Amino acid sequence: MSTQIIVWIAALLTLCVFSFLYKDNVFYKLAEHIFVGVSSAWLFATYLHSDIMEDMLLKAFPSAFHQTSVPDWKVLGGGIIGLLILSRLIPGFVILSRFGVAFIVGFQTGIQLFDTISANILQQLGSTIVPLFTRKPGEMIKNWISVVGTSSSLAYFYFSKEQKGIFGMFTRLGIWFLMISFGAAYGSTVMTRMSILIGRIYFLLSNWLGVVKI
Amino acid sequence: MRRQIPLIIVFISGFTMMLDYFFPSLPVVHGTRELFLNWSRVAFSFAMLLGVFTLLLSNLKKIALQQSGWIFNAVLILSFAVTFFFAAQYKMTPSGSTWITIKGTQVGQTGYQIFQTVYTPLSSSIFALVAFFIASAAFRAFRAKNIEAVLLLSAAIVVMLGSIPFGDLLFNAFLSKISSIPFGFSLYNALHLSQIFGEHPVSWLSNQIQQIPMLAAQRAINFGAAIGMVFMSIKILTGIDRSYFGGGES
Amino acid sequence: MIEKLQHFDRRWIFLTLFIVLCLAVIHPFQLPIAVEPFVQKAYNAIEALKPGDQILMAFDYGPSTAPEVHPAALAMLRHALSRGAKVDMFTLWNEGYPYIQDAIDKVCIPMGKKKNVDYVNLGFKWGGQSGAGVIEGMGSNLKAVFPVTDDGTPYDSVPALQGVRNFHDFKLLLSVSAGTPGIDEYVRYANARYQIPIVSVVTRVSAPKEFPYVTGTQIVGLCAGLVGGAEYEELMHHPGAGTAGLFALSVANMAVIAFIIFGNAIYFLGKGTKKP
DSSP: OOOOHHHHHHHHHHHHHHGGGTOOOHHHHHHHHHHHHHHHHHHHHHHIIIIIIIIIIHHHOGGGGTOOSOOOGGGHHHHHHHHHHHGGGSTTOGGGHHHHHHHHHHHHHHHHHHHHIIIIIIHHHHHHOOOSSOSOHHHHHHHHHHHHHHHHHHHHTOOSSOOOHHHHHHHHHHHHHHHHHHHHHHHHHHHHHHHHHHHHHHIIIIIISOOSOO | OTTHHHHHHHHHHHHHHHHHHHOTTOHHHHHHHHHHHHHHHHHHHHHHHHHHHHHHHHHHHHHHTTOTTHHHHHHHHHHHHHHHHHHTTSOOOTTOOOTTOOSOTHHHHHHHHHIIIIIHHHHHHHHHHHHHHHHHHHHHTOOOOSHHHHHHHHHHHHHHHHTSHHHHHHHHHHHHHHHTSTTOOOHHHHTTTHHHHTTOHHHHHHHHHHHTHHHHHHHHHHHHHHHHHHHHHHHHHTTSOOGGGSTTOO | OHHHHHTOOTHHHHHHHHHHHHHHHHSOOOOOOOOOHHHHHHHHHHHTOOTTOEEEEEEEOOTTTHHHHHHHHHHHHHHHHHTTOEEEEEESSTTTHHHHHHHIIIIITTTTOOBTTTEEEEEEOOOOTTOHHHHHHHHHOHHHHOSBOTTSOBGGGOGGGTTOOSGGGOSEEEEEESSSSSHHHIIIIIIHHHOOOEEEEEOTTTHHHHGGGOSSSSEEEEEEHHHHHHHHHHHHTOOOHHHHHHHHHHHHHHHHHHHHHHHHHHHHHHHHHHOO
């Protein structure tokens, strides 16, 4: 068993969270609120240092940080936009936050538009348009399944036309492909969550209780 | 005018980012883009801080009004204050020493220690809880009631079996059991299926499911989402969609 | 009896799962590992690196997903450094920051690699939920995004970063990601515009979403989850946390499959007894 106080604190917090499996209780609520408090403080501190200080204050006032680079005051514009966003918290000044939000929204939509078209549409289209008749039977079967699967799954999401008759049969095929996809995704989800649980059990049995040696 | 100015800002900031694709070597375009990238990093940080301040204000309000469970809100504020006191003074390095030194060197270590001791186990444990509920759902909720459900469950079982060594071990043990039965025969060997599926048939099947039908469906989903994102972006840039302002104002 | 089994307390399921996993952790067995094709491609991509090649490594995950992706991250970092590549590490997640330091402590220092010469810790930078501000910034001017390294060394004073301006100076982007911002954003912003090849480690749950990108021009290799990490350790002949957790994960999968089969058996038996 570990004699380090930090291991004991970590183990007890883990058990507080797991106590929720029996029923909701005060220990779980305590752990939950500590988690929210610590995570928001960590977020505040890291963003303060990495972006606000490094990306703005360091570049605008390098001598204050013992750097020799030339001051660039244009970067303070980011701080002004940020303060406009924070004005949401001050009653009567909420309207100012719209200008800050407008910059962020415009920036994000502008930067992602062309890259999304390139990466998620054009390149994916290119990967879907494959020869349906080849000399290798295995490759041919794979290509047919790929093309039929992609087009039938896409057809399922077309709700402007009633899904009946031949079109309905085609979309039904799309549903089957989607079900296979969701089933495989469920299997993957199980493995992800179990990996995290196994990590916690390893910690409890190895670092805390010392039953397992890694 | 106060409705028009934000729309103009949206258009200008978005259009500037797109212009760089057409005129990447023009200094004014490229320089403005670099500046906007810098501004965005700072602005996004402030946007996250808005969430933090909102959280603190709502908790402080509950404490001030002594609403039910205010003790927990006090614990939240206290844990925030303690963590921020240690974490904010230094850049987060385990050694505690940094170029933004303000006070002595011991404080930085504590901030890092709080992350490792408190945040890491809590974060992992809360996510690990879901594993138990997945197991419970597998027993109580997953029913093969129709063909779609059968497809879903079959794919899930094959993928789970194929991703772990047990799947192939069990299948090979089953094959060897069949071939040991008197007058029994291994269909697998008779049809030379081992030449197609190899030594790891269940893994092979799992990979084929993930790389062919599942990939096809996933591509369709990604494709549809991308088309939706593109049209939403165009609507936002042209001012047709203003839902991001909140309040439902047209 | 069937009625009781259909409605019994789910806490017994929780307890069964917990006990089964504890036993699997206490008494593990070595299992044979079959390497998936995508993991082999990831290995080949890093094996093709030459001494002096510069690569970027992103640690975009936190404590909630570290047990899944951290083993593969360590294995790939070890592989890249053993090929003589220079690794520049950064993260877009504030929770990922300590894992860079953990990777340095567990891989870089034991291998005798020198800070700022063989590896660089650029630290954390937030670029919004999409990371666009950071990724696009790195694509055009790395120094503007990271003016100093994590320990405060100015960019121009770092030997490993001499002559490095943007994505075009890197051979590979090694993305270890567990969500957003992560691999989707690197594919969209880094690869689509700057054509930097990407090798990725992702959680098992997000792997299906990334398979369409493993085209050879977008993502060149993919390691998914703890199993992917174990497979990569097998290729490296260096067992680690991934291999250690594989038996327990296998037992967990079998338990869930057993729950599905048992639950359906009870359901159909219950339907059979209800029919007149």
